[in-house]
Amino acid sequence: MKVALLSDCYLPRLGGIEVQVHDLATQLRARGHDVDVFTATPGTHGERHGFVEVVDGTTVHRMALRLPWELPVNPLAPPEVRRRLREGGFDVAHVHMGVVSPFATDMADAALAVGVPTAITWHCLVERSRPLFRFTGHARRWHRRGAVLSAVSRVTAESVRGIVGGDPQVAVLPNGIDVSRWEPPHPRVTPPGEPVRVVAAMRFAARKRPVAVLEVARKAREIVPADVAFTLDLMGEGPERRRLERYAAAHDMASWVRLPGRVSRDELRRRYWESDLYLTPARLEAFGIAALEARTAGLPVLARTGTGVADFVEDGVHGVLAPDDDALAEALAHLVVDTRLRATIARHSATTPPPQSWSAVLDLVEAEYQRAGARP
Template sequence: MKVALLTDCYLPRLGGIEVQTHDLAAHLRARGHEVEVFTATPGPRGERHGVVRPVDGVPVHRMAVRLPFELPVNPLAPPEVRRRLAEGGFDVAHVHMGVVSPFATDMVRVALGLDLPAAITWHCLMDRSAPLFRVLGQARRWGARGAALSAVSSVAAANVAGVVGHDVPVHVFPNGIDVEHWRAPGPPGHAGAAGEAREAARPVRVVAAMRFAARKRPLAVLQVAHRARQLAPAGARMSLTLFGEGPERRRLEAYVHHHDLGDWVSLPGRVGREELRAAYWDSDVYLTPARLEAFGIAALEARTAGLPVVARRDTGVGDFVVDGVNGLLGDDDDELARALARLVRDEGLRRTIATTNRTQPPAQDWPAVAALAEREYARAAGP
């Protein structure tokens, strides 16, 4: 099968859609499919205007134009993409939608106009764009024309179904993860008596990782952790490491300084996958207070690494974290603070959840997700 993956954003930009689309391409190729990517993101050397360069063996069509801030937008792209899709012998188009996706939206129209089977996946919650989609009726028309609609979690799928109508099927097509890459090398507490003594002497290490953007609520990480430390017993020590970078950094640093948290809070910046994995393996709890979280790939990575996850109940994290089994879920920041304080003081609960997470891998392993992609493509093709 020859698959076109169409997305506003792609590498070298770094984010959820970019990395997931890249990894999906790799795993589809590993299953014998031919894959090409079409994107409005310039290449690492500024490639645009339809230049095709491979990224890890996958041809990437850079349909970008020069815009301020390298915005991934090109309203002039549809005719050229239409020509390339028509002449390229593609069997299916898989369009990846974000919060605002003008390029991807155009690509749906292009694919359906060519009668090319189309799978459309939302990587976001449609809360902000839902009124516009309802008024325009685009998503509903896409479903009516046979496009296979999906979203990355059950919460996000319900969000899409609320827009397109519940008579149009919306499947869950989750983000994927390399389970073996993130899995911790041994069960918790395997270091022997001396290791256990060292563990007991150090603080409970809480970790979080995200873009420092207001939508991700990095300030709430500090606020929840600060409140949890106040709620925990006096003898229960904890530390917080918040990985990431972005426009909210100054607000975070100001909060740490104003509340005198510098002795137990660290903001080391953005790190690569290997360093982040090592940090997860050396930590005790993962915290994410994001509200508009369609999936939560960082939380899935932490859960796969064996960490109990503290997160909101009404997000995509609930697809791989069962409350009391893989972590603790709450309805608001106050409940998250109480849940985190509980894990800080209850070593037995932490170890029980960590053991479960290390011995029971999540269902979102990449081979299973790639097989789901094939089923979505078959659904798009119809009987």
């Protein structure tokens, strides 16, 4: 099958959608499919204007314009993309939608216009942009024109149903993970005398709530007995870094909180294996790739209820799902102190893979492509 993956963002940009679309392309190729990526992200050396290159074995069409801040937007791209889709003999087009995805929106219209079976996957919760989606009617129109709709988690699928209206079939098409790469060599046991290590990893953007990580950790520190030590490593980069640094300085957290910046996936995996707990207070988490990686690495995960994390973290089994930040801080304090419970959860997570292995996800992806081909 010849597959076109269409996404605003792609490597060399780093983020959840970028990495997942890259990994999906790699996994599809490993199953014998022919895959091209169309993106509005320029290449490493500024390649754009329809430039075609091969990245990690996948053909990538760089449909980017020269714009401030390298914005992944190109309203001039649809005619050329339609031509390439029409002449390329594609069997299916798979569009990946983010929070604001002008390029992907145009790509969905382009694929449907040339009659390519089209699958559209949302990687975000659309609650805040629901009025805009309902007003423009894009999702309803795509559904009427034959596109099949999916989302990366159950909560996201429900969100998409709300913008389409009626009772459309919105499949759950989760992000995938290479379990063998992330599973730990052995369950983590905190060495005697060492502080409990708490980790978090995210883009330092306001919607991810990185400052709330420090707030929750500070509240937990006030609950935990003074003779029980724990540390926090918050990894990532972004516009909220200065706020994080100011908050940590204002609350005298420098002795136990570190902000090491963005790390490679190999370094992130190593840090997970050497840590004890993973914390994410995000409220608008459609899926939570970093949390899934932490869960697969054997870490008990502490997260908010009502997010996509609930698709792979069962409360009390793989970690704790809390209704608000105060409850999250109490749960963090409890697990820092309760060595036995922490070890029990870690052992279960380390020896029980999540259901989002790539082999299982690819079965769902291929079924979605067949569903797209079957719709008139």
